[in-house]
Amino acid sequence: MFRVRALATSLLIIALFTVSCGGDGSVVTDTEGGNPDFPKVIRMIESTTNFTEDDVKSIGWKAQKDFLLDYPGATTAKWGFLNAAEVGVLIYPSADDAKTLGVAAAEAQTFHNELGEAPGDGTMDRTSCQSAGWQSAVQELSNGSSKVSASYLEPEKGGDIPPSQKMPCPVRVPTYNDYTVIGNLVMMCEGDDGKPLEPSTNCKELEKWLTK
Known part of the structure; x- marks a missing residue:
């Protein structure tokens, strides 16, 4: 399984390099190994700016942590909130590092x-955390509310357990x-309104906000 995922990620990195050379604002829709029920939007934006954590805070x-x-x-490598939605931020020394190491990391986290x-x-x-059977109600999620609770992965035995992980979680x-x-920056985005498969305004508008 790891080998298959690693190969798929390597092929995606090559494809994204090719697409990004075609111009700014290139957008790729990845359907998670051919499954159209769980698409994600990947944006590759050329920039010569070396962004910093302060730029993202601005x-x-x-x-958060x-x-x-x-x-x-x-x-x-931190997570936090932007416009009431969670986003993860990875910053690298160069744009090339973001396109390779950053894309590999973002693929693993999405x-x-x-x-x-x-x-x-x-x-x-x-x-x-999502209620059981959520994937059978993907269409309804776009019309109704979705109660989710973001949390860390399960810690090792003996480690501190985040409060959110003490609650039962079906899925x-x-x-x-x-x-x-964009440049040396990778932003990973939660869907709008905390809905797992909702498009992210934060990821869509990032270039405009950083360069205005």
């Missing part, structure tokens, strides 16, 4: 298994669905 991002997992090459759930193999930093899904790569 558009309203409220940083460092991610628990290791993100090779990243100088910043990966859905065949049921649309988080993989549960220790590779995902942030997950959301865990990836907190982030879409992601945007």
